[in-house]
Amino acid sequence: MTDTGNCILCGKCMEVCPLLRASGQEELSPRAKANLSALLASDIEALQEKDAAELAGLCLGCGRCKQKCPQGVDVPALVADLRGKHPGFRGWLWNKWLKHARELWPSTSLAARLIPSGMQPERLSPFLKAMQLLKSGNGLKPFVRIKTLPKNHAGTSMMLFSGCTARYVRPEWQHTALDLLSRLGIDVVKGKFGCCGMGLECAGFQTDAAQMRDTNVLAWRKAGKPKIVTLCASCHKGLAEYSKNFEDAVEARQWIEALTPISRLVLQGCYVLTPQAPEWIGYHRPCHMQHQDTDHAFLSAVLGEKLLEPDDRQCCGFGGVMQLGSPELCTQVNERCWQSLDGADTVLTGCSACVAQLAASAPENIQVGHWLEILDLEDDA
Amino acid sequence: MNTRELTRPQKQFLSGVFPEEDCLLSPERMAAFSTDGSRLRAMPLAVVRPENSEQVSELLRWAHNERMPIYARARGTGTVGNTVPVQPGIVVSMLRMDRILDMNQSDFVAEVEPGMVTADLQAAAAAKGMFYPPDPASSGFSTVGGNVSTCAGGLRAIKYGVTRDYVLGLEAVLPGGRILQTGGRTHKDVVGLDLTRLFAGSAGKLGIITRLTLKLLPLPEATASLLAGFCSINAAMDGAAAIFQAGILPSALEFMDRSTLNALREAGSSPLPDTVQAALLIQTDGSEQGVALGLNRLESALKRVTPERLLIGRGADEKQLWDVRRSISPASFKLRPDKMGEDIAVPRGKVASAVEAVHEISARLNLPIMCFGHLGDGNIHVNIMHNASWPEELAHAQQAKEEVFRLALSLGGTISGEHGTGLTKAAFVDQQLGSNEQDVMTGIKHVFDPHGIMNPGKGW
Numbered sequence: 040m041t042d043t044g045n046c047i048l049c050g051k052c053m054e055v056c057p058l059l060r061a062s063g064q065e066e067l068s069p070r071a072k073a074n075l076s077a078l079l080a081s082d083i084e085a086l087q088e089k090d091a092a093e094l095a096g097l098c099l100g101c102g103r104c105k106q107k108c109p110q111g112v113d114v115p116a117l118v119a120d121l122r123g124k125h126p127g128f129r130g131w132l133w134n135k136w137l138k139h140a141r142e143l144w145p146s147t148s149l150a151a152r153l154i155p156s157g158m159q160p161e162r163l164s165p166f167l168k169a170m171q172l173l174k175s176g177n178g179l180k181p182f183v184r185i186k187t188l189p190k191n192h193a194g195t196s197m198m199l200f201s202g203c204t205a206r207y208v209r210p211e212w213q214h215t216a217l218d219l220l221s222r223l224g225i226d227v228v229k230g231k232f233g234c235c236g237m238g239l240e241c242a243g244f245q246t247d248a249a250q251m252r253d254t255n256v257l258a259w260r261k262a263g264k265p266k267i268v269t270l271c272a273s274c275h276k277g278l279a280e281y282s283k284n285f286e287d288a289v290e291a292r293q294w295i296e297a298l299t300p301i302s303r304l305v306l307q308g309c310y311v312l313t314p315q316a317p318e319w320i321g322y323h324r325p326c327h328m329q330h331q332d333t334d335h336a337f338l339s340a341v342l343g344e345k346l347l348e349p350d351d352r353q354c355c356g357f358g359g360v361m362q363l364g365s366p367e368l369c370t371q372v373n374e375r376c377w378q379s380l381d382g383a384d385t386v387l388t389g390c391s392a393c394v395a396q397l398a399a400s401a402p403e404n405i406q407v408g409h410w411l412e413i414l415d416l417e418d419d420a
Numbered sequence: 421m422n423t424r425e426l427t428r429p430q431k432q433f434l435s436g437v438f439p440e441e442d443c444l445l446s447p448e449r450m451a452a453f454s455t456d457g458s459r460l461r462a463m464p465l466a467v468v469r470p471e472n473s474e475q476v477s478e479l480l481r482w483a484h485n486e487r488m489p490i491y492a493r494a495r496g497t498g499t500v501g502n503t504v505p506v507q508p509g510i511v512v513s514m515l516r517m518d519r520i521l522d523m524n525q526s527d528f529v530a531e532v533e534p535g536m537v538t539a540d541l542q543a544a545a546a547a548k549g550m551f552y553p554p555d556p557a558s559s560g561f562s563t564v565g566g567n568v569s570t571c572a573g574g575l576r577a578i579k580y581g582v583t584r585d586y587v588l589g590l591e592a593v594l595p596g597g598r599i600l601q602t603g604g605r606t607h608k609d610v611v612g613l614d615l616t617r618l619f620a621g622s623a624g625k626l627g628i629i630t631r632l633t634l635k636l637l638p639l640p641e642a643t644a645s646l647l648a649g650f651c652s653i654n655a656a657m658d659g660a661a662a663i664f665q666a667g668i669l670p671s672a673l674e675f676m677d678r679s680t681l682n683a684l685r686e687a688g689s690s691p692l693p694d695t696v697q698a699a700l701l702i703q704t705d706g707s708e709q710g711v712a713l714g715l716n717r718l719e720s721a722l723k724r725v726t727p728e729r730l731l732i733g734r735g736a737d738e739k740q741l742w743d744v745r746r747s748i749s750p751a752s753f754k755l756r757p758d759k760m761g762e763d764i765a766v767p768r769g770k771v772a773s774a775v776e777a778v779h780e781i782s783a784r785l786n787l788p789i790m791c792f793g794h795l796g797d798g799n800i801h802v803n804i805m806h807n808a809s810w811p812e813e814l815a816h817a818q819q820a821k822e823e824v825f826r827l828a829l830s831l832g833g834t835i836s837g838e839h840g841t842g843l844t845k846a847a848f849v850d851q852q853l854g855s856n857e858q859d860v861m862t863g864i865k866h867v868f869d870p871h872g873i874m875n876p877g878k879g880w
Contacts, residue, residue: 047753048459050497054539054561063469063515063535064441065496071452078451091448109687109750 045110046073052104052114057326057354058097061371067097069104069114076117092121097365099358099372100241101326102276115241122243122360178211179385179408181415182316183341185222186309193224197266197299198259202274203234204391212391215411216270216301223304228265230258237277237327242360249283256284259297264290266299270411272325272334272390275300279330301411302333302389310341313415317406321383322349323376323397325390334389338410350379355388357396373400380405387413424508426465430486434466434510437478442469442516453493453511458501460843464491464511471516473593473630480628481597483510489876490595492624494535494563498570499761500842502623506877512628514565520544521631528636529588529605534565534629541634550636553580556838557746565629571621573838575672575703575745578796580637582838584620591631592619595869605633618864623840624875626868640705643671644715645738648722649696649729653677653779656698657772658725660795663702666721668714672703673796674745677775679755679782680792680803687751689744696728700795701745703738748792749803755788756805756813760821760844764828765799765837774831778802781823785816799837825851846879853880 052069053059059068072095079091098118105113199220205212220227236251255278259267269275278298285291320342322335338346356373373396380386386397387410398407426434426445435443444450444467455461470476483490489509496503505511518535525548532541538552538559545552556567556574566572568590573582589603603609603616619626650656656675663670676684678697684690692699700722704714715732722730733741752759766774775791778800782789793801802824806817825835825848834852835841841849849858861880868874 045753047750048455048457049750050457050495050558050561051750052561053495053497054537059515063513063518065513065515066444066449066452066467068452074455075448075451086448086451087446090446091451094448109747110753 046070046077046108046112047110048074049109051109052107052112055103055107055352057101057103057352057356057372057375058099058368060352061356061375062368066094067368069098069108069112072098072114072117073112076121089125092125093364095121096125097361097368099326099354099356099361099369101354102329103326106329119241119243119245122241123245124243178209179406179412180315181413181417182313183413184311184313184415186311188219188223188305189307190224191307192304194226195266196226196228196263197268198228198230198232198262200232200235200255200267200269200274200278202269202271202391204395205270209391209394209409212270212409212411215414215416216268218416219301219305219411219414220268225304228262230262232258235274235277237273237280238359240277240280252281252284256281256294259294264293264297266297268299268301268304270301270389270409272300273327273392276327276329298330300330300333300389302337306333306337306340312342312345316342316345317384318345319347319383319385320345321347321380321386323353323355323380323386323388323393324349324351325388325393326354327390334410338387347380347383353379355393355396356400357392359392369396370400373397377402424465430488431466433482434468434479437475437482438468438470442471443467450511453496453503453513454505456493456496456501456503457499458504458842458844460501460504462504462506464505465508467511467513469513469516470630473591473599476512476593476628476630477597477599479510479512480593480595483873484595484597484871487871488873490624490628490873491875492565492569492628494566494569495537495561497558497562497566498839498842500836500839500844502570502840502842502875502878504843506843509873509876514563514628517565517630518563523548523550523636524605525550527605528607528638530634530636532564532632532634534563534568534632536564538562538564538567545636546639549639551639552586552634552636554583554586557749564632564634568620568629568632569622569624570838570840573794573797573799575674575794577794577799578673579669579671579705584617586635587616587620587632588635589616589633590619590629592627592629594627595871595873599630600627603633607635621840623842623878625865625878626874640671640707642708642711643703643705643738644711645672645701645703645733645741646715646718646722647691647729647731647733647741647744648700648702648727649692650698650700650725650727651695653698653775654772655725655727656700659700659722659727662721662725663718666717668704668717668721670702670718670796671705672701673794674701675699675771675792675795676701676745676748677779677791679788679790680748680752682788683751683755683790683805684744684747686754687747689747689751691731691740691744692729701741703742748790748801752790752803752805755790756807758806758808758814758817760804760806760817761839762802762804762821762824762835762845763793763799763837763839764802764824764833764835765797766828766831766833768796768798770831770833771795771798771800774800774827774833777827778824781820781827785820787813787816787820789820794837797837798833822848841879843878846877849879 201213233251233254236248240248353376356369358369385406453467454463489507491505491511493503514535517533522531555576556572567583571584592600676699788805790803804817804820806813
C-alpha cells in the first residue's frame with residue numbers, strides 16, 4: 040500500500056491536473072484521490088471500497104501532481120494500487136491489450152472481439168478509432184532533409200527500444216530510427232526487449248509489469264549494458280522508473296545513464312526544410328516527457344519560427360486504462376488540448392499514445408504524427 | 421459523520437435541477453467536499469454543481485424554504501475550515517462556473533465567474549497588457565470567487581491592496597432566490613451603501629456570488645526581486661526600515677524568521693547559508709528603467725544594514741526566489757506533522773515586537789513556531805507546528821495559539837489578516853469583536869439570510 044498519510048490537503052496538485060481543469064469535478068482531483076485513499080486506509084465504514092477505487096481510478100496517469108506535490112505523495116501510484124485491488128473488466132482488457140500487443144494491435148477487429156456483449160461498444164469507440172488510425176495512418180509527408188549528422192557517436196554500440204507501437208503498429212518509426220542510427224555510425228546491438236511495462240503498472244498489474252521489467256533488464260545485461268535508444272517519451276519514462284531490478288546501486292545508475300532519447304543523438308546535426316514544410320507546426324509535449332525535452336529542442340532548432348510555443352499544461356487525453364473507463368472525460372481533456380494547439384497545420388509529438396489520441400481526434404485538415412515522420416531519408420540534401 | 425439524510429423528494433429536487441454528474445449523493449464522491457485545507461471534516465448531505473445563476477437561484481429558493489444549510493465552495497484551499505459542512509447540508513461547488521465573460525481594455529475591467537482560477541485570470545489579463553494584482557500564495561490553485569469570499573490578501577498587498585480593493589461589482593444569489601446586482605464597471609460609485617465590499621470577506625454567509633466585476637491595472641513592464649539574509653530578526657527589521665526610510669514602496673516585502681528558514685533547509689528549498697537567521701524577500705515593479713533604478717536603490721538601502729547574503733533575481737531567477745516563499749507552507753510539515761496556521765496582523769511598527777514575543781512563547785512552550793509573511797502590511801503568518809498525537813504538545817500548541825491571539829490584540833492588531841475565522845478561530849472572535857459590533861453584523865446577516873442557512877456554524 041502506498042503511503043497516503045503525507046497528504047496535507049494543501050491543494051497544490053490541483054494547479055496542474057488536466058482532468059480537474061477540463062471537468063470541473065473536484066472529486067476527480069489528485070487531492071480528492073489522496074483523501075479517498077486515506078479514508079479507506081482508516082476504515083471509514085460509510086465508504087464502499089470498490090466504488091471509491093473505481094472513482095479514484097479515473098486518472099489520466101500524467102504524473103504532474105506527483106511532480107508538484109511538496110509532500111512527495113504519489114497519486115498515480117495510489118491509483119495503480121487501487122486498480123490492482125479492483126482490476127475489473129477494464130483493467131483486464133487493458134492487460135490483454137498490452138500483454139498481447141503483437142496479436143492485437145495490428146487489428147482492432149481482434150480487439151473488438153474481446154469486448155463482451157454486455158459492454159457498450161460505443162463507449163470504446165474513441166479508443167478503437169485511435170488504434171485504427173494509428174495502424175492505418177500513412178504518416179506525415181516528410182519535409183526535413185538531413186545535411187549532416189553529428190559524428191561523435193560513430194563506432195559506439197547501442198540498443199534500440201522501439202516500444203510496442205513502433206514494433207507492431209507503426210514499423211516505419213522503427214525503420215526510421217534504425218536508419219538514423221546507421222547513418223550516425225552506431226552499431227545496433229540486437230536484444231529481445233518487451234513492453235516497458237508502464238501501462239500495466241498504471242493499470243494495477245504490478246506482477247505483469249515486473250515480468251516485463253525483468254525481461255528488459257536481462258536483455259540489456261546480456262548485450263553488455265550498452266546505451267538504450269528510445270523513441271517514445273512514455274516508454275522512456277517507464278524504463279527510467281525501474282528501480283527494483285538491478286544487482287546494486289551501480290547497475291541502477293548505469294541503466295539510467297544508458298537511456299537515451301533518439302532526439303539527443305541527432306540534436307547537433309544540420310537540416311534543411313523542403314518547400315513542402317507546413318506553415319505553422321504545433322508541438323504537443325507529452326505528459327511523460329519528464330526528462331529533458333530534447334525532442335522539442337531538436338524541433339525548435341530545425342523548424343525555427345514555424346514551431347508554435349507548446350502549452351505544457353495540456354494532456355492529449357489518452358489516459359491509458361481510463362480511456363476504457365470514461366471516454367467522455369478523456370474527450371473533455373482532449374478538447375482542451377486541441378484548443379491550445381489552435382493555429383497549427385501539423386502537430387508533432389514524441390509519444391506513441393499521444394500520436395494515437397491526437398490523430399484520432401484531429402480537426403479536419405490538421406495532420407498529426409511522430410516527429411520522426413518529418414525526416415526525409417529517401418533523398419538526402 | 422452526519423446521521424441526517426435527505427428525503428426522497430429532496431433528492432428528487434436536487435437531481436432535477438442538477439442532472440447526472442452535477443448532483444452527487446454517494447459518500448465516495450462527496451468525500452472530497454467534506455474537507456478542505458484545514459483537514460477538518462464533515463460529510464455533506466449532497467453536492468451540487470451549478471452552471472448558471474438561475475440554477476443557484478432555484479437552489480436557494482428551495483433551501484430557504486427547507487431551512488437547508490448551504491455551503492458554497494470553490495477549490496477548498498482555505499485553512500480555517502470555512503467550507504466544511506459542519507451542520508448537515510448541501511455543498512455547492514462553483515467550479516463549473518469558471519469563464520471569463522468579458523475583459524475590456526478600454527474600461528480596464530474583467531467580468532468573470534467565481535470558479536475561475538486566479539492565476540488564469542492574471543495570465544489572461546497579462547496577455548492583453550493588463551494586471552490583476554491580488555496574489556495570494558495559492559493563486560495558482562485557488563479561485564477568484566474563493567479569494568473574494570475570504571478577501572484574500574497576498575504578497576502584493578503592501579503596494580496594491582487586497583482582493584476587496586479590486587471588486588467593483590458583483591452578482592450574488594440570496595436565500596429565497598433573489599438575485600442581487602451590486603456596483604458596476606465604474607471605478608467610482610458612491611450611490612447607496614457599499615454592498616459589494618460587504619460580500620468581500622463574508623465567507624459565504626450572505627449569499628452565493630455568481631459573477632464578479634473586477635478592476636484591472638496596466639501591466640507593469642518589469643519586476644525584479646531581492647532575497648536578503650540577515651544574522652538576526654532585528655537586523656532584518658532594520659533592513660525593512662531602511663527601505664521605507666529611503667522612500668521606496670516595494671510591490672512586495674516578505675520576511676522569514678529562523679524557524680521558517682530551518683524548515684526550508686530541511687525541505688531543501690533554501691538558497692541561504694546556515695548563518696542566516698532571518699530573511700527579507702523584496703520585489704519592485706514598474707518600467708524597465710524604473711525597476712533597474714529601484715533595484716539599485718534597494719541594494720544601497722539594504723547594504724547600509726550589512727546583510728549576510730544578498731541574492732538578486734530577474735526573469736527565471738526571480739521566479740526561483742519566489743518559489744522559496746511559496747515553499748514555506750509545505751516545508752513547515754518537515755518540523756512537525758500538524759500545524760495551527762495563524763495569520764495575525766499588527767500595525768507595521770509592531771512587527772518586530774510581535775515576532776520577538778512569539779519566539780518567547782515558542783521557547784517557553786518548547787514548540788517550533790514559524791513566523792513569516794507580509795511584513796509590509798504587518799500580516800504575520802504564525803505557524804504553530806506540533807504533533808497532535810502527543811497530548812502534551814497538542815495542549816501546548818493550543819496554549820500558544822491563545823497567547824498569540826492575545827498578543828496580536830494587545831498590540832492593536834487582529835487575530836486574522838487573511839484566512840478568516842471559520843471553524844478554527846471561531847471561538848476567539850469574541851476577544852476581538854465587541855457585542856455591539858457583533859449585534860450589528862448579526863442584524864445585517866439576518867437581512868440577507870433570515871433563516872441562517874448560509875454557511876452556518878462558522879465564526880465572524
